Amino acid sequence: MKRLATAIAFAAVVAFATQAASAQTLNAVKNRGELVCGANGTLAGFGMPDPQGKWTGFDVDFCRAIAAAIFNDPTKVKFVPLTAKDRFTALQSGEIDVLSRNTTWTLSRDAALGLDFPAVTYYDGQGFMVHKSLKVSSALELNGAAVCVQQGTTTELNLADYFRTHHMDLKTVTFASADEALKAYETGRCDSYTTDSSGLYGERLQLAEPSEHIVLPEIISKEPLSPVVRQGDNQWTDIVRWTHFAMIDAEELGVNQTNVDEKLKSDDPETRRMLGVEGQYGEALGLTNDWVYRIIKRVGNYGEVFERNIGQGSPLKIARGLNALWTKGGLQYGPPFR
Amino acid sequence: MADDAQVLPRHARRARRLGGVAIQIGLVVLVIGLAFGAALNAAQNLARANIASGFGFWNNTAGFDISQTLIGYSASTSTFGRAFWVGLLNTLFVAAIGIVLATVLGFVIGIARLSRNWLIARLTGGYVELIRNVPLLLQLLFWYNAVLQSLPQLRDSVPLPGGGILNNRGLFLPRPEFAPAFGAVLVALVVGVVAAFILRLWARRRRRMGGQVRVLWPAFAFLCGLPLLVFALAGFPLAFSFPEIGRFNVQGGVEILPELAALVLALTVYTAAFIAEVVRAGVLAVPSGQTEAAQALGLGTGATLRLVVVPQAMRVIVPPLTSQYLNLIKNSSLAVAIGYPDLVQVFAGSVLNITGQAVEVIAITMAVYLAISLFMSLLMNLYARATAIAER
Structure with a gap:
């Protein structure tokens, strides 16, 4: 390690x-x-x-x-x-x-x-990517969702804050690297993957079928x-x-x-x-x-x-x-x- | 040395002993001094680099979520200290399950490898050679991906008999919910156990005096019948909350994470290969004369194994078995690769990164693993001492 x-x-x-x-x-x-x-x-x-x-x-x-x-x-x-x-x-x-x-x-x-x-x-902000098949159009619909996230990031903390603020249930699955988190998301372990929105665009391209995934419109944090x-x-x-x-x-x-x-x-x-x-x-x-x-x-x-x-x-x-x-x-x- | 001691006059022996003690004290002082100096130096270096130090972070709010918590934990109110305990319990949890399963599997394979059946001996031999020669991390990633890929998506969840649900989010089982009246059932169970125990003592005394007593059925009645009766009388104070598939996830029920399953599987399969070799060595260490003598006395294969070979083999097996248990505990920290929230993942991962206090967090983590391992060694040594041959 x-x-x-x-x-x-x-x-x-x-x-x-x-x-x-x-x-x-x-x-x-x-x-x-x-x-x-x-x-x-x-x-x-x-x-x-x-x-x-x-x-x-x-x-x-x-x-x-x-x-x-x-x-x-x-x-x-x-x-x-x-x-x-x-x-x-x-x-x-x-x-x-x-x-x-x-x-x-x-x-x-x-x-x-x-x-x-x-x-x-x-200047960046945190966003969410979801499987298109879930037919979700807003992060506020993610109540009860499992979200894959990378450890040791502001993302990990914002995620908990955002769901708490909007009284939604959250299941976090935390991985040590972005690669592992993204892979688990792709296999369906999580409904959503979250990171800075700039990262979402970059990482979506690494998925086997980028068109099967959408980035939700909400930006939930300031990430300078x-x-x-x-x-x-x-x-x-x-x-x-x-x-x-x-x-x-x-x-x-x-x-x-x-x-x-x-x-x-x-x-x-x-x-x-x-x-x-x-x-x-x-x-x-x-x-x-x-x-x-x-x-x-x-x-x-x-x-x-x-x-x-x-x-x-x-x-x-x-x-x-x-x-x-x-x-x-x-x-x-x-x-x-x- | 012993001869020397007898030859030397008393004052010389004393001087030599005092010299030895002085050297030992000197060493201890030196080691403590080094540790203290290192700590002081670290504090100074951190202060000079403007890096926060100390353990004040322990009571600050953690703010991050953990996927498996055996004790109450919430991102909004729990502290870093609480996150530490959650991580530690998760480590102990996976280690305990892993040790039990690896021991069972290891003993079975170790003994099967000595089987006279050619196929069984070769198959188990192949297992040991394959598993112990592939790095554990690769096996872990293999199991995790095998588990995740082979399980169905949430939509196609497999319903299990008894109300369970299986999908790639985990295995979800009904959660028992105890009404307050369930306490009476527990009391009845304790009463039943005590009664059965007294019955056994009484029966043993009667037998010694030459009587014939059958205790199986009365004991069964005490152990099972009594609690069941109370359970029925109290109006069945037990309900189950069944897991249900929600829009995104399964709601309710007890959740067994795929990360936990993969980690237990990998640790069990890997460590069992080593335990099998330890067991095989232990059994082979028992002289074949013992087996032959047992067979000459008319004992069957099973009885020979159970009464003659295993008790003697255990004394050879226990010390290396301890090492395997310690390895399993330490290997559980590979959890970090697959997102199982063990101590290293939660504490030396998220907490370290959020607080930035690498020195303190790593020191605590190392101390914890040291403490767990020493405690494990202590237990195994006690067991070894209890089963040692009493020298006559």
């Missing part, structure tokens, strides 16, 4: 190590020559190796963007697949530098786990998904936070993978500051001044990463919705480069 092994290893390290997690993550990453990124591994569109073994996905590209900013090479990332259950332990113990694995930002995780959530990269870093290394937290903001601002300023070289000659002062033509903004972060140029050139802006992995350019076809730029009615808003 790998996840248990991680927890035990962490307990042992905490008990016998003399030095807690280093505050110099950036230096450690540079010396190592690669970024170690905790990823999902089984969630189509967000984090999964493709048949050739190349990691792809929305969360994966975020780590590639960080690697591009540091090394000017998005391939200098080692991905560590983690279950929901062992992801925080892996980060706390220093096994990974950053966790980019559809993780919900909550107060207790932020305050009690020694972790920081730099920025919301995806964020990358996660260890608390106490402010420089590293800033790098991760501003990697996201840079990709947002690039989209807002119309800078993308194809035109980024032309935009270096742009007259727009904010674009010039962002791409490092003017000022020393990158060096202030401990990076080079052209760090945003590297991200956009090697990985792309937020919109490009979104569409390529989970949007219209992908089988998932998720609409931007809350994740549209603030200028287009969404919530994605990057602070200014100044």
Whole structure:
């Protein structure tokens, strides 16, 4: 049981190590020559190796963007697949530098786990998938249903809350990994499978007959998904936070993978500051001044990463919705480069 | 050593003994010091990393559901501590069933493997070789999928005689519901047992004095007749709540989860293969002269096995059998792979992840498994001591 092994290893390290997690993550990453990124591994569109073994996905590209900013090479990332259950332990113990694995930002995780959530990269909410043959059209009709869920998630807790709030009976069947939960749902062990709605779209595609299953319209929770870093290394937290903001601002300023070289000659002062033509903004972060140029050139802006992995350019076809730029009615808003 | 002790003068012997004691005390102090240092160091490291520590989480509300609870539990009001007990009881429950079934199956197969019947001996031999050479986790996943896939969907549930229902959500049996008057039946049962016991003592005394007494029927009347009579007089204070198929699930009745069935099946089948070998070794350890002597005295095969071979074999069997029981208890933690809510799944899984307190939760979990295993060893040692040959 790998996840248990991680927890035990962490307990042992905490008990016998003399030095807690280093505050110099950036230096450690540079010396190592690669970024170690905790990823999902089984969630189509967000984090999964493709048949050739190349990691792809929305969360994966975020780590590639960080690697591009540091090394000017998005391939200098080692991905560590983690279950929901062992992801925080892996980060706390220093096994990974950053966790980019559809993780919900909550107060207790932020305050009690020694972790920081730099920025919301995806605004999500929890939904339900059911067998079409049940002829259910609303989550409120699920009274008495058996629901398969993955352990160690906010989903597990929201589920109990939602059924309690609506005075409905619930039979939860909890599995250690999303794969096992989904498989049990598919065999008919459960009436419904629940997770973040982005995950539902991705996982429905992995079922033998995706058309036999529908996603119910209710969104029962707020799930702001964020990358996660260890608390106490402010420089590293800033790098991760501003990697996201840079990709947002690039989209807002119309800078993308194809035109980024032309935009270096742009007259727009904010674009010039962002791409490092003017000022020393990158060096202030401990990076080079052209760090945003590297991200956009090697990985792309937020919109490009979104569409390529989970949007219209992908089988998932998720609409931007809350994740549209603030200028287009969404919530994605990057602070200014100044 | 003994010779030395006699040769050495008294003060030297004493000095040597004191030296030994000092070394032992020193070791104990060192071990305790290490453990204490590790705990202190852990607390400091956690504080430096801003990770919450301590056992304050124990009384916080859990907030998650558990699919099988032997004691009252609700997501909205129960604490993490309560979830711990639910998980622990589920572990003990599956281990207890597994140990009983594995012992029975293991003894049958172990003895059958020694059978003179070629087919039976080869079949059971094949069973042992097949089962003990395939990893338990794979077997568990196999049984879980075999159980889930072969059972019918909810719509096509199989009704069982007596009001039970079987489908891939589990086996649902009628739940007995006792009216308050049922207490009288229990009292009658206790009275019947005591009466039958007294009857037996009385009959034994009469026999010793040369009398002929038949106690079977009177004892039967005390044991069964009396409670039944009271049951009828109290107006049959027992009802059953029958499971019914609802829109999504089966409502009412007692539920046996497919996860539990698969886990018990896997643990039983796997451990029985090892127990069979232990039993076979134990039986073979009894010298064949014993069997021959018993047969020379005119005992049949069954009586030879029951009265001569098994009692002597048991002394060889019990120590390795203990190891198998301990293995079964620890292997039950593989439940996590199929979603059975045992201690590891509930406590070292959901609770650990929600509280994030890996050090405390893992320490408690390890301590619990250690305690269960030590207690099991103690019981088996007591049994071994009770059945040991009294040295003359």
